[in-house]
Amino acid sequence: MTALLILSPLIMLAALGAVWKARPVHAGLLLALTLSLAGMLYIALGAEFLGLVQFMVYVGAVAVLIVFALLITRPRDEIEEIARRPKSVGPGLLCTLPLLATLLYTVDRTLPEAPPGTADLPVRRIGELLFTTHAPAVLAVAILLTAVMLGAALFAREPSKKP
Amino acid sequence: MKTLIAQAAEPSLWSPEWLPLLPKRLVENLLEHFNAPGWLVSIGGIAAGAATVLAVFMTAFALLSLIERKTLARAQNRIGPNRAGPFGILQPVADGIKMLTKEDIVPAKAEKLLHLLAPILIVIPAIMALGVLPYGREWTPVPLELGLLFFFALGALTEVSVFIAGWASGSKFPMLGAMRAISQMVSYELPLVLSAIAVIMVSGTLSLPEIVAHQGGYHLGFLPAWHILTPWGLVGGLVFFIASIGEANRCPFDLPEGESEIVAGHMTEYSGFKYALFFMGEYLGLFAISGLGVTLFLGGWQAPFPGLGFVPSWIWFFAKLAAVIFLFLWIRATFPRLRMDQLMRFGWLALIPMSLLTIPAAGIWTLLHRAGHGLIAWVVTIALLVVPFVIMTVLFNRGLARSNRTYRFAES
Amino acid sequence: MNPLAVLLTLSSVLFALGLFAVLTRRNTILVLVGIELMLNAANLNFIGFWRYGPPDPQLTGPMFVLFxxxxxxAEAAVGLAIILMVFRHTRSTDLNASNSLHG
Incomplete structure (x- = not known):
């Protein structure tokens, strides 16, 4: 509970930074910070396996890929971004604030008293479930990932130049 | 995080097996003697244990920086550092003083905060990774239940900090170095993890002490049951070793800091103490990844021959670690640096397929052994690994032979 | 305080922030950042209901997070590959730059 109360505001701040920072690489790095803090929250909540997987996949692959793409494309739109803000922030808030209000209202009103809950996530059990109950889903994800790998490799290949 | 339940009765304070735990136990006993509260005792114990590990590896780091230069000198028919103290033993001290007294330069175009943060973020994961390795039968500083996963998760942090270092410096060479480093680390992390999966499958646990315990005992009375002495383990261990050279950015995969091309890669704009931190992070990372290799494939602290039980187990771990690190140095002294496209090609077309093959091989190995067909298991797994390897090698070399070298800039 | 309520508030805020980024950013890669935030908010909900919900031997919540x-x-890899491909044509990652089908 203390970990939750400490980490939640930090996660919100980091996410706010990721959304608000005008310089793209800063946004990408703050995304990495948000995701790693979320991973720590998972660990604090007792889902150690998921927290470490979050670190490996989200921080180690997704966030790094994003900042890498930012490096390759070198966007220089900071000034543009700041100049555009007065126009874009209003409509953006108009769309998100009602959603946020609805969500928070629902959370506040309809939530039952939380039971004490279990903080036990046995890895062995996860493995067993993955290869019994969820075996079709695992197969589907495997096919998806293979397709993604081939597709991304094909997409990202330098187009062959004719001599 | 959940840790494994600690060991039972503790023998006398000075027994050799427990020697590395001496500082921790002394501090704990001292605090208990003065009736300190329980949390203070445990915090003191943890601090003393961490200090022991740090002291051991800082000494090893200082020694290695000298031994590396001596070995390279030997391989290149030179003498190496021999001025500071007898045989140059004081060279690390001299280096340290030089590093610490140098001016700390921050480029005007750098992002000040991130520029400061990067070297710190490189050292921390390396030290944390050293904390989960089992060094001896009784000596695992932090016996995590998910130790292996924890180790790989820390690898992700290293990637981010290398990126920060390259980007925050705000100049050309660090940026190029960071791009090279990230693409290399992402590509070489895959075979690293995939070859570890076979070990996880066979030993059925993610905890490093249990993986070592699983490699205890001897086949036929003399052959140790280490994973490297099985067909899938040999292939997996080799893949792991090569991939760990790539992860540690060592020669011949040291493109991110290739001195002849991009000065020092992501470390170009660092000087003084910050540069020393990078240096330290790199060597501690090297210790950590070699230690993981020893734990996964070389039997960790298990003795190589039966009847050597009187030698403290941590000596075996450090002997194996030294052997692996000597291999790193040897390779650095003999191999030329790869080109970027060769590096990627080798990683994606050679290492990843071989590491993928070790997974079914390990599965078949386990199933056949469980069914009692030990001999068939050897034949089948060797066939499963060797046949694709030969086919791949033939295809690989044919492609290389056909394409003539083109010199784009050297001609005319 | 109800810990589940704290978690759900956190994930609601994360989701709203992600949506805001998707709506207002013009750089495609940063839109992807917003999408990642939203996905993470959903994951947080699953973990929250697993942790503070009735005991579940099937571990549905963590399983869903894993998948x-x-x-x-996968989404990030494909997204970035597409972005790089578009970048090669238009030399820009601005969403408005890839409008060649625009009549």
């Missing part, structure tokens, strides 16, 4: 992470990685 969610795999899908998110």
């Amino acid at each position: 969610g992470i795999a899908i998110a990685a």
